[in-house]
Amino acid sequence: MIREHVVRVVIVAPQERIDAANAPEMRQQLLELADGGATNFVIDLSEVPFMDSSGMAVLVSILKRARQDGGDVKLVWPRVDAARRILNLTKFDRVFDVTDTAEAALKLF
Amino acid sequence: MAAERTQELLVPATFSAVRAIDAAIVDLLTQAGADEFTVYNVQLAAHEVCTNIVEHAYAGRDDGTIAARLRVTQAPHSAIEIELRDQGQPFDPQSVPAPELDQPQEGGYGLFLAQALLDELHYQHDAQGNLWRLRKRL
Numbered sequence: 001m002i003r004e005h006v007v008r009v010v011i012v013a014p015q016e017r018i019d020a021a022n023a024p025e026m027r028q029q030l031l032e033l034a035d036g037g038a039t040n041f042v043i044d045l046s047e048v049p050f051m052d053s054s055g056m057a058v059l060v061s062i063l064k065r066a067r068q069d070g071g072d073v074k075l076v077w078p079r080v081d082a083a084r085r086i087l088n089l090t091k092f093d094r095v096f097d098v099t100d101t102a103e104a105a106l107k108l109f
Numbered sequence: 110m111a112a113e114r115t116q117e118l119l120v121p122a123t124f125s126a127v128r129a130i131d132a133a134i135v136d137l138l139t140q141a142g143a144d145e146f147t148v149y150n151v152q153l154a155a156h157e158v159c160t161n162i163v164e165h166a167y168a169g170r171d172d173g174t175i176a177a178r179l180r181v182t183q184a185p186h187s188a189i190e191i192e193l194r195d196q197g198q199p200f201d202p203q204s205v206p207a208p209e210l211d212q213p214q215e216g217g218y219g220l221f222l223a224q225a226l227l228d229e230l231h232y233q234h235d236a237q238g239n240l241w242r243l244r245k246r247l
Contacts, residue, residue: 061215081145095213
């Protein structure tokens with residue numbers, strides 16, 4: 001007998017800065033995906049040139065929602081070194097699994 | 110010795126308009142030859158103070174402004190000094206406890222980051238309103 005176990009993962013890859021001006025829209029989009037049944041997310045930050053604390057708050061919101069629904073959120077490191085260092089400083093790299101590529105993040109589910 | 114550079118901006122206190130202050134800081138620091146970490150960190154620190162002004166000092170008001178004065182000094186050492194002025198409600202330092210970094214939270218990182226990324230962050234309230242002074246050696 002062949003069994004197949006498929007895990008649905010939504011990959012979100014913002015291409016611009018995430019700050020207080022656009023973070024509410026991103027939060028709403030992610031929570032709508034969660035309302036639609038998505039529980040596992042990869043948020044690929046590799047092309048994000050700048051992220052403020054509002055953006056970080058969105059990541060925490062969707063993490064809490066995903067874990068509450070039995071799923072999880074994995075991050076992909078920003079390519080900008082200074083942005084990576086902020087995720088170290090706030091210990092986000094301990095709260096989230098963070099990988100170098102979206103493919104590597106998918107393998108963690 | 111390179112000349113001192115100063116720039117002044119007056120922007121509406123909205124989340125999108127404060128991006129003009131971010132951009133001016135990036136330009137000034139890039140011209141001053143600062144490394145990429147300094148450029149990013151000072152931009153982020155000032156941005157967090159500005160969004161704090163929009164969200165808390167001017168909470169619920171859409172007619173506020175932020176006056177920014179950016180200055181790269183050479184003596185006694187190379188540094189960037191940023192003054193951010195607003196006429197909103199006074200800031201209450203008690204209202205922002207330091208974040209618990211071991212527990213992910215949805216807020217409270219802003220001023221923690223500003224403080225961590227700068228050499229100096231001062232706040233005062235006077236007859237002209239609120240004044241934040243930021244300083245980072247280059």
